[in-house]
Amino acid sequence: MAPTKAVVADDHLALPAGGKNTPLTNTIPISNVQTDIYGLEIWEGTLPIIDLGGIHGPRRSDTIKQLGHACQHYGGFMLKNHGISERLLNDIMSKAREFFHLPEEERMKLYSPDPTSLIRLATGFKDDNQNVFVSRESLKFHCHPIENYVNLWPTNPPSYREVVSEYCVAAKRAEITLLEAVFEGLGMERKSIDQILDNHGQYASLNYYPTCDKSNLGLTFGLRGHTDPTILTMLLPDEVSGLEILQDGDWVPVKPIPNTLIVHVGDVLQGLSNCRYKSLLHRVIVNSEKERLSIASYCYPSNDTQMGPPKELIDDDHPLIYKDYTYEEFYTTMWKQRLPDASRLDSFKVSAA
Ligand code: OGA
Numbered sequence: 001m002a003p004t005k006a007v008v009a010d011d012h013l014a015l016p017a018g019g020k021n022t023p024l025t026n027t028i029p030i031s032n033v034q035t036d037i038y039g040l041e042i043w044e045g046t047l048p049i050i051d052l053g054g055i056h057g058p059r060r061s062d063t064i065k066q067l068g069h070a071c072q073h074y075g076g077f078m079l080k081n082h083g084i085s086e087r088l089l090n091d092i093m094s095k096a097r098e099f100f101h102l103p104e105e106e107r108m109k110l111y112s113p114d115p116t117s118l119i120r121l122a123t124g125f126k127d128d129n130q131n132v133f134v135s136r137e138s139l140k141f142h143c144h145p146i147e148n149y150v151n152l153w154p155t156n157p158p159s160y161r162e163v164v165s166e167y168c169v170a171a172k173r174a175e176i177t178l179l180e181a182v183f184e185g186l187g188m189e190r191k192s193i194d195q196i197l198d199n200h201g202q203y204a205s206l207n208y209y210p211t212c213d214k215s216n217l218g219l220t221f222g223l224r225g226h227t228d229p230t231i232l233t234m235l236l237p238d239e240v241s242g243l244e245i246l247q248d249g250d251w252v253p254v255k256p257i258p259n260t261l262i263v264h265v266g267d268v269l270q271g272l273s274n275c276r277y278k279s280l281l282h283r284v285i286v287n288s289e290k291e292r293l294s295i296a297s298y299c300y301p302s303n304d305t306q307m308g309p310p311k312e313l314i315d316d317d318h319p320l321i322y323k324d325y326t327y328e329e330f331y332t333t334m335w336k337q338r339l340p341d342a343s344r345l346d347s348f349k350v351s352a353a
């Protein structure tokens with residue numbers, strides 16, 4: 001059921017930007033895991049596997065250290081024991097699939113070219129300049145606090161609002177736990193952490209990558225290489241491969257692990273950390289046999305949050321790289337410049353004209 005209405009150029013290149021901690025059945029084949037020099041378990045040579053369950057007990061400081069290594073040396077990680085139940089992961093994926101299998105005219109009721117819409121369907125499109133087709137269809141929406149937005153969400157498929165609300169709340173809880181730990185690991189003071197988390201927003205996207213005709217595979221991407229304009233992005237992939245990350249100059253596939261999220265460092269964390277952590281360049285490729293879905297939850301600060309690195313992260317060994325700027329300024333500049341990656345941050349460098 002490929003989306004056919006390619007409307008305006010609209011992909012991430014131009015994007016403006018429950019329950020208790022029940023361990024899940026992680027079916028991670030040991031043979032696919034190696035250990036690196038920091039003691040991190042690495043999934044198929046790509047990203048470290050972090051157990052968020054460790055954050056609540058005696059392994060807290062080790063887990064925080066592991067998160068720091070993962071962000072610094074890999075730009076992301078696979079996250080297990082994140083506290084979102086297996087039942088809910090299956091429910092949100094089924095609901096997203098049901099949505100994208102609705103007739104096109106039903107989905108298109110949510111279409112909007114306006115990036116500031118509180119909910120909008122974005123369709124695949126052809127980029128004539130580069131002669132490529134970007135095939136992702138996505139339903140993007142704000143979701144925190146839920147009660148401000150839920151009435152804008154579709155009522156078709158049935159139970160959409162209930163399932164998506166439940167997932168967003170659970171994902172938000174995992175995100176806050178994760179961000180607290182990442183900020184603490186960076187050495188940020190409580191005041192600086194609160195300044196960001198108190199007004200933290202949440203924006204999510206259901207992503208659909210249709211199968212691609214064999215003859216067009218060479219010219220089609222799910223998403224072109226980009227970094228996310230977020231603090232972190234938490235991605236739930238289905239079982240179909242397609243996500244690739246740039247590592248040492250090569251695009252390498254990140255194979256999904258059941259019940260495990262994929263987390264990327266975004267541009268905002270690169271700025272906040274004064275470049276200790278770099279945002280991860282990633283893309284999505286498509287195939288001719290299986291459609292693919294993913295659910296992304298984008299963590300970002302409120303519009304007026306100051307995004308320069310906190311003073312406690314600046315010293316003689318780490319001279320200030322970025323000036324203070326608000327998320328709103330970052331977001332507006334990103335839309336004007338339409339850059340695909342963290343070079344969006346360059347105009348906020350202390351050294352910029
Ligand atoms: C994104 C993204 C990857 C995927 O939504 O920004 O990069 O696997 N998604 O869908």
Ligand code: NI
Nearest residue numbers: 012227228282
């Ligand atoms: Ni992305």
